[in-house]
Amino acid sequence: MNRINVPIGLLFSSTGSYGTVARTLLNGANLACEQINHRADIAVHLEPYAINPEGNLAAYAPAMQTMLDQGIKHIVGCYTSSSRKEVIPLVEKWDGLLWYPTHYEGFESSTGVIYTGASPNHHMSPLIDYLFTNFGPRAFSVGSNYIWGWESSRVLREGLQTRGGAILAERYVPVGDTDMDNVIDAIFRAEPDFVFNALIGESSYAFFRKFRLACAERGIDQVARFPVASCNLSEPELVEIGPDAADGHISSSVYFSSLPGKRNNQFVAAYNDAFPDGPVVSAEAEAAYIAVSLLANAIAAAGSAEVNSVKRSVVLQSFDAPQGRVMIDPETLHAHLTPRIGRSRSDYTFEVLVEARKSVRPDPYMVCSSAALEPLQRQPLMRIVS
Known part of the structure; x- marks a missing residue:
């Protein structure tokens, strides 16, 4: 040949x-x-x-x-x-x-x-619906100070507003910055239902570690009181976060290695x-x-x-x-692609919580999408995994 x-x-x-x-x-x-x-x-x-x-x-x-x-x-x-x-x-x-x-x-x-x-209808829309349904309408958004962070927060803000929710506050840090003290203090002051994380790389790993530690020092169960959700959290990043803070986080993705x-x-x-x-x-x-x-x-x-x-x-x-x-x-x-939502585990893998029954057509401009996971109870194309 x-x-x-x-x-x-x-x-x-x-x-x-x-x-x-x-x-x-x-x-x-x-x-x-x-x-x-x-x-x-x-x-x-x-x-x-x-x-x-x-x-x-x-x-x-x-x-x-x-x-x-x-x-x-x-x-x-x-x-x-x-x-x-x-x-x-x-x-x-x-x-x-x-x-x-x-x-x-x-x-x-x-x-x-x-x-x-x-595309955003594969990860952002399903995540917004999942967070609103399971945790509440009030978000705190933290992201790296560039397009991904800005636009992800904008999509979150608009998605919550259509459902009667809101972003209480937004914070952005330079790519690679690991000083998270001001961000964490702002989260405690705002008392959101959940935290949306659009940080990347070392900034994200530092945030997870420091936020978990700060909650522990205050006697707060971070996973239960301030769940953190991301559209860009994957298995190798759990390894970078480390064993003390890798578990219990929500990730919206189209693939997990545990499938x-x-x-x-x-x-x-x-x-x-x-x-x-x-x-x-x-x-x-x-x-x-x-x-x-x-x-x-x-x-x-x-x-x-x-x-x-x-x-x-x-x-x-x-x-x-x-x-x-x-x-x-x-x-x-x-x-x-096939939307899924998972929760991180201490062994650096994800438990898949919900997933689409088949691949979903991309809608990069969010023109005609309804979220693939919403409502969970009535959506015939979705199934609850766990």
């Missing part, structure tokens, strides 16, 4: 303040490349070329330009929304294609991007075998794995790696991913 040799770029900050998550993205992409290159049923050979911007926002555009200048048209990469927005003008100008494998805040669509991570089923068991085993030193598998790793797998399948079906041919081909593909069936929506180039 004559194979199509395709160079692909991998653009992830595997070091820096959010390096733990980015390494899982890189690992997921590399695992998919390795598996594809050993498949006998697909005439595609992927040649990964990785650049590490080290968490420096200014380094992303030059890295992307380097790849494009070398003739690399397909780039799987970026974790933060800021980095994605840095490189989109370049892939659009030079006819490249960014495969963006991360949950994000939505309200974007580019002809130069395939989005394989969760039952043969496909996910195979994925987790292959990942652990390939990367025994970690970080452990995560939703980000699965999204990167999906991106590379869909890319290869689209190239094989098109018989070409030419960008427009791949874009026409990929919307005709479906993929049995570890989380379930995934496909790309032809209107938005975002993925159909």
Whole structure:
């Protein structure tokens, strides 16, 4: 079989303040490349070329330009929304294609991007409904001071307001900042029903540890009195938080490593075998794995790696991913994914509490979505897991 040799770029900050998550993205992409290159049923050979911007926002555009200048048209990469927005003008100008494998805040669509991570109707809407139903209408929002934090809080605010709730206060800290004393004091003063966390990387890990300790010093059961909920909390981050504060947190995601089923068991085993030193598998790793797998399948079906041919081909593909069936929506180039809500455990895994019965069409602009999990008692497409 004559194979199509395709160079692909991998653009992830595997070091820096959010390096733990980015390494899982890189690992997921590399695992998919390795598996594809050993498949006998697909005439595609992927040649990964990785650049590490080290968490420096200014380094992303030059890295992307380097790849494009070398003739690399397909780039799987970026974790933060800021980095994605840095490189989109370049892939659009030079006819490249960014495969963006991360949950994000939505309200974007580019002809130069395939989005394989969760859209806001996959994670934000289900989480808002779950929190409102189970904990109450009053939130405190804390986030990293950039697009993800701002927009996530805005979606939360609007979602709560339509249900008669409110965000009592919002606080933002610089990416990588670990001084959380003022934020924690503000939470105690506001007395919310729950805390929404849109911090990333080391800032998030420090917040979880320090908030749990501050509650303990006041005789407060943090999990019961001030539950913390996130759309970006995954298994490797629980490890970073550590054993004293990793349990009891709510996470809205489309994938958890604890999902039952043969496909996910195979994925987790292959990942652990390939990367025994970690970080452990995560939703980000699965999204990167999906991106590379869909890319290869689209190239094989098109018989070409030419960008427009791949874009026409990929919307005709479906993929049995570890989380379930995934496909790309032809209107938005975002993925159909399966919403889930989990609660973290002390062994650094998640107990899945509720999940959709099938994948949900992406709605990045929140134009026509009703939350996939609401109302839990009456929604026929949802099931309570525990």
